[in-house]
Amino acid sequence: MTATEQRFREFKMPDVGEGLTEAEILKWYVQPGDTVTDGQVICEVETAKAAVELPCPYDGVVHAVHFEEGTTVDVGTSIIAVDTDPGAGPAEAPAAAAEAPAAAEEDAEPQGRQAVLVGYGAAPSSTKRRARKPQPGVPAQEPAAAAVQAELNGHAGAAAPAAEAPAAPAASAAPAPAAGRPLAKPPVRKLAKDLGIDLATVTPTGPDGVVTREDVHAAASAASAPAAEAPAAQPAATAATAGSEAVRARETRIPIKGVRKATAQAMVNSAFTAPHVTEFITVDVTRTMKLVQELKQDPDMAGLRVNPLLLVAKALLVAIKRNPDVNAAWDEENQEIVRKDYVNLGIAAATPRGLIVPNIKGAEAKTLPQLAAALGELVSTAREGKTAPGDMAGGTVTITNVGVFGVDTGTPILNPGESAILAFGAVKLQPWVHKGKVKPRQVTTLALSFDHRLVDGELGSKVLADVAAILEHPKRLITWA
CATH class of the missing domain: 3.30.559.10 (Chloramphenicol acetyltransferase-like domain)
Structure with missing residues (x-):
């Protein structure tokens, strides 16, 4: 363990039951900058069996909270970083995602700063993702979009440096992905799921083609608009879809979890x-x-x-x-x-x-x-x-x-x-x-x-x-x- 890793300790989601694989974060009791002590309750999580309060195993200051309330997190994933020596002055904390199981399979190779999840902050990394083999017929992803995709997927490794990727035309500096999974952060994906919105149908307005919360709400508003606002000459299939969406707007969908x-x-x-x-x-x-x-x-x-x-x-x-x-x-x-x-x-x-x-x-x-x-x-x-x-x-x-x-x-x-x-x-x-x-x-x-x-x-x-x-x-x- 490096000196930086000894100072910035990552607390991983524990298995609080018998063989549980995940838990939902219900409530945070601390935020970045708060002082915590060993044994202090820092959050409440819900497993498939019960709601449980998690105590912090470290003394120090909260450096980062990695997941928002309402997020379901796999057991073994870091949920919070604690600076155990805040008096030592400013320092770069290691990316928590580097401790995820997927990162253990990456090739170690020095590199610069990387994209990480919101709340982590940019940090230097000692690992690098192995370059993916290009698939026939699929265009290479641009550096900016690849970095965002790495951020949204929670990978420790950042996108390859721009020098290693083919130069992209200036006109496509912030493209929406033409194929594959739409770019969106986990809270936005959850919002879309709760509202019954297919992200693939949402027009992204965020940087690098990322779907934002506002985009999802706009799509939901459009879906729930009265059928009378639609063009009078709409096809029968479109009318049926509008009717289905109108019915959905009058329903309450409760996720089955915990x-x-x-x-x-x-x-x-x-x-x-x-x-x-x-x-x-x-x-x-x-x-x-x-x-x-x-x-x-x-x-x-x-x-x-x-x-x-x-x-x-x-x-x-x-x-x-x-x-x-x-x-x-x-x-x-x-x-x-x-x-x-x-x-x-x-x-x-x-x-x-x-x-x-x-x-x-x-x-x-x-x-x-x-x-x-x-x-x-x-x-x-x-x-x-x-x-x-x-x-x-x-x-x-x-x-x-x-x-x-x-x-x-x-x-x-x-x-x-x-x-x-x-x-x-x-x-x-x-x-x-x-x-x-x-x-x-x-x-x-x-x-x-x-x-x-x-x-x-x-x-x-x-x-x-x-x-x-x-x-x-x-x-x-x-x-x-």
């Missing part, structure tokens, strides 16, 4: 891998609801979140203890059923970024106050969007509380890798036959989905019946435990 993208893929994989069976049972939970009110007044539960979900969770844990084979996983590679002697109890939580399922590790060993404390912490952390990826790994069974939305029940889809999921429906006052008379009682419906490869109908029915029996007569939490 937690929502991962959840969608997981649900598809689960639904089409594990053969689901769902069973239902309606139960009188009046005694359980009374117990909830009593526990709220119990000094041992002071300051804890006490609600029906707590007793449903405890009931499920007791049912698993009585039927341990339900707490298992299917090992396709080894053709084995793996029974777990621990319960990592997942609780499905709806967040602004999508559905996540954090779990309580070792839930089977917790007392009721401990379980209440763990549930309260899990829910509050999820609502704040601060759930760590590790808190969502290793779940064995899950509860989804659809009753909070006023829903009676549903057919829940298994969390991938788990054997069962219990849906807890809304508790409602309904007429019920109690001790030979019809009386108003607190009633709910439970639904248990399970993987029929390892849980047969008898086992699944026993687990669901046990949960219902405990909620109907909660004293069984003591006698059966």
